[in-house]
Amino acid sequence: MGRVAAVLEEAADRLLDRLDDTTRKFTRALDVGGRGVVAAKLRARGIKVVSTDLSPAMAALNGGPCVAADEEYLPFGPGSFDLVVASLSLHWVNDLPGCLIQLRRSLAPDGLLLASLPVLGTLDELRNGLAEAELALTGGVAPRISPFPELRDCAALLQRAGLALPVADVEEIVFRYADRLTLLRDLRAAGEGNAIRLRDRRIPPRGLFAAALAGLPEEDGRIRATLRLAMLTGWAPAPSQPQPLARGSARVSLADVLRGETG
Numbered sequence: 085m086g087r088v089a090a091v092l093e094e095a096a097d098r099l100l101d102r103l104d105d106t107t108r109k110f111t112r113a114l115d116v117g118g119r120g121v122v123a124a125k126l127r128a129r130g131i132k133v134v135s136t137d138l139s140p141a142m143a144a145l146n147g148g149p150c151v152a153a154d155e156e157y158l159p160f161g162p163g164s165f166d167l168v169v170a171s172l173s174l175h176w177v178n179d180l181p182g183c184l185i186q187l188r189r190s191l192a193p194d195g196l197l198l199a200s201l202p203v204l205g206t207l208d209e210l211r212n213g214l215a216e217a218e219l220a221l222t223g224g225v226a227p228r229i230s231p232f233p234e235l236r237d238c239a240a241l242l243q244r245a246g247l248a249l250p251v252a253d254v255e256e257i258v259f260r261y262a263d264r265l266t267l268l269r270d271l272r273a274a275g276e277g278n279a280i281r282l283r284d285r286r287i288p289p290r291g292l293f294a295a296a297l298a299g300l301p302e303e304d305g306r307i308r309a310t311l312r313l314a315m316l317t318g319w320a321p322a323p324s325q326p327q328p329l330a331r332g333s334a335r336v337s338l339a340d341v342l343r344g345e346t347g
Contacts, residue, residue: 087273091257092121095313096171098255099200100125102317106196110167114190116155116199117173120145131167155183163192170199172313175232184245194322197247198315203254204234205312209300210267217295218288226284230276238314247318248325255313260306264297267309 096118103110115122115135123133123146135146136153143150153159155170156179168187177183187197207229214228233241235254242250261267271277300307319325 088270089121091259091270091274091311092119092172094257095200095311096121096125098257098313099169099171099198099315100129102198102315103129108194108196110196112165113167113169114160114165114187115146116168116170116187117142117176118146118169118171120147122169122171123148126167126169134165137173156186158186158190160190162189163195164190166192166195168195168197168199170197170201172200172202174199175201175230181241181244184241184247188245188247188318188320191320193320194324195320197242197318197320200313200315201238202232203238203312203314204232205256205310206232207309207311209308209310210296213296213300214292217292217299221289221292221295228278228283228288230278232312233314235314238316242316242318245318246321248321250316250318252314252316255315257311257313259309259311260303261309262306264300264307267297267307268293 100122110129110131113126113131113133115126115133117137118135119137119142120135123135126133127148133146133148135143135148135150136155136158137143137150138152138154140152143152151159155173155177168191170187174180174183184197187199191197211229215225218225218228235252238252239250242252259267259270297307
């Protein structure tokens with residue numbers, strides 16, 4: 085992962101910064117697909133970590149306790165962890181709602197889930213360049229980049245999984261390349277190919293990638309690539325958490341508030 089280690093480090097740092105916003109102290113964490121980056125950062129905070137990844141080799145990058153497992157069929161019992169961190173790993177899961185439910189079940193009451201995944205807007209520059217080039221070459225367009233969810237859907241997924249106080253915000257990491265081919269090399273090194281099952285498996289039209297890269301807009305001699313990340317936080321339900329008031333218990337109507345008649 086050396087070629088893209090800096091990207092993984094930056095994404096993990098931005099996600100784990102959320103731990104500084106809470107006074108809760110965490111002692112045992114599950115690292116989901118952290119590729120050796122997340123576990124070290126959690127241990128530096130004094131947190132014991134177990135890592136899991138579909139790939140045994142990737143799980144072992146943790147340097148400590150690890151389990152090779154499918155994120156959709158986690159082998160951990162209820163309440164095993166008080167913190168779960170999934171940095172840049174959930175966008176490869178087929179059943180994301182089901183995976184989030186399993187992650188929530190593995191949390192102890194008032195445990196925290198932190199997750200990041202690419203959302204709509206990621207790699208738009210390359211996506212548009214490929215579409216325009218292929219349309220010009222063949223008269224049609226095939227999906228060449230995996231689809232990403234919209235940010236507004238992410239908080240709803242957390243809520244659907246039974247997580248309390250769900251929050252989804254966005255952060256952007258922008259890359260600039262002087263060598264256009266380096267962008268494609270970095271995507272391959274990160275294992276970020278096209279994951280669409282029904283993708284066009286034919287050999288791409290001759291000259292497609294060269295034309296797409298040549299058509300990307302430049303700024304100071306460099307092309308731009310955007311990684312738009314949804315940063316997700318949600319808590320396992322617990323009686324100590326803030327609870328909504330009972331329906332109909334409000335003493336001031338919304339109409340009065342809008343009219344400024346609250347006294």
